[in-house]
Amino acid sequence: MGSGDEILPMSNRHEGGGSERRKSTLRSKIVDFGKEFGLDWVTILIIGIIALMIDKYVPDVGGKARYFRLLPGESTSPQMEAFGHPYRKQIITFWVSAGLNVGIPALFISVLELCTRGSFIVFARGILGAINSVIMCCFVQILIKTLVGGYRPSWFEICKPQPDGPGVGFDGTWYKWTVCTGDQEKINWALESFPSGHVATSFAAGVFLSLYINAKLKVFSDYRVNPIIMVLFLTPLTLAVLMGGAISADMSHHSYDIVGGAILGIFIAFVTFRSFYVSIFDPRTNHIGLQSSRRFQHRPEIDYCEYRARDLRYFHLP
Structure with missing residues (x-):
């Protein structure tokens, strides 16, 4: 009991007793924390690393499989309204x-x-x-x-498409990201x-x-x-x-x-x-x-x- 130590004369107390009890309590908390949550923290860390690896090294399967329509000289199409916005750096990175x-x-x-x-x-x-x-x-x-x-709203500005021939589709105006001439890192970002x-x-x-x-x-x-x-x-x-x-x-x-x-x-x-x-x-x-x-x-x-x-x-x- 903690109260028993308080009624002892000062000369009979162990000077390091309080410190030892605090260390023992701290060790006990650390052990309890490890038992209760240690595996969870390790698992979360692994999942986070896997997520970052996927984001960095796995190709953008969905974005690179998509087609966009390129109509030279037409700037008022619905697609241009959706993907023709100016590129801006993110306010919050x-x-x-x-x-x-x-x-x-x-x-x-x-x-x-x-x-x-x-x-x-x-x-x-x-x-x-x-x-x-x-x-x-x-x-x-x-x-x-x-x-x-x-495609992000600034897709066309980031992509800078320069097709070297007709595309696909009924009227030959549909293209993939391969006709882009912009910065590759920004293109990958714009496909997500x-x-x-x-x-x-x-x-x-x-x-x-x-x-x-x-x-x-x-x-x-x-x-x-x-x-x-x-x-x-x-x-x-x-x-x-x-x-x-x-x-x-x-x-x-x-x-x-x-x-x-x-x-x-x-x-x-x-x-x-x-x-x-x-x-x-x-x-x-x-x-x-x-x-x-x-x-x-x-x-x-x-x-x-x-x-x-x-x-x-x-x-x-x-």
């Missing part, structure tokens, strides 16, 4: 987007756990879930880009329009974080929450929508790319959250983390009461 998708959930989860005095395991599960949602979404959207793809990876991963991170905030602060529950908590809940969703706005403003994607990316991100966020927690919207259990070693034994009344007494009181909620 890939690495900035990745940093925001990981950094913002990490910041929110850290602050929430500090305010509610949550345990290290609870914090680690939240961070792991958020990163898992982003990386799984990244993996899926890269596969779709590679196998489906499509669908879906928007920026929007997909932003919604995966934002929706997961909003579900986490709901589970932590019980936004959807049997009482009225403070408006500040509602703002916290809506902030990640707003940031995800703003990401879609930035992608639309710099004409990196079509509207259907953005909508498709949002749907994909939302779906993966829900799937990921449910794979880490007992429920999604049930306020009695959606804060309880699942374990890989044993099944969850449902105790709704006890779990909900214990959670309200332990966590919600730090926010002075009714």
Whole structure:
């Protein structure tokens, strides 16, 4: 018992006792963390590396299999309206987007756990879930880009087509990417329009974080929450929508790319959250983390009461 050490005379105490206990506690937390989440972190890391390798080395099968129509001297066709926009550098680059998708959930989860005095395991599960949602979404959207793809709005400016003969089709005006004379790296990028990876991963991170905030602060529950908590809940969703706005403003994607990316991100966020927690919207259990070693034994009344007494009181909620 810790209290037994406090009543001993100062001369009989071991000077390094407190330090040793702290080291032992730290080692115990590290061991528990490794047992609980070690395999998950390794798996996520491998999936992330595979996704980057696919994006870098696998040819754009879907984009390179497509045809576009080239009508010399005609600049008002529907296809020119869709693919003839000027090329602009992205407002938010890939690495900035990745940093925001990981950094913002990490910041929110850290602050929430500090305010509610949550345990290290609870914090680690939240961070792991958020990163898992982003990386799984990244993996899926890269596969779709590679196998489906499509032309970006600035396709013609990036491609700079110079056909050396008639094309294919009924009127011989349809061509593939092989007639392009532009920069090859930009051409590869311009063949990967669908879906928007920026929007997909932003919604995966934002929706997961909003579900986490709901589970932590019980936004959807049997009482009225403070408006500040509602703002916290809506902030990640707003940031995800703003990401879609930035992608639309710099004409990196079509509207259907953005909508498709949002749907994909939302779906993966829900799937990921449910794979880490007992429920999604049930306020009695959606804060309880699942374990890989044993099944969850449902105790709704006890779990909900214990959670309200332990966590919600730090926010002075009714």
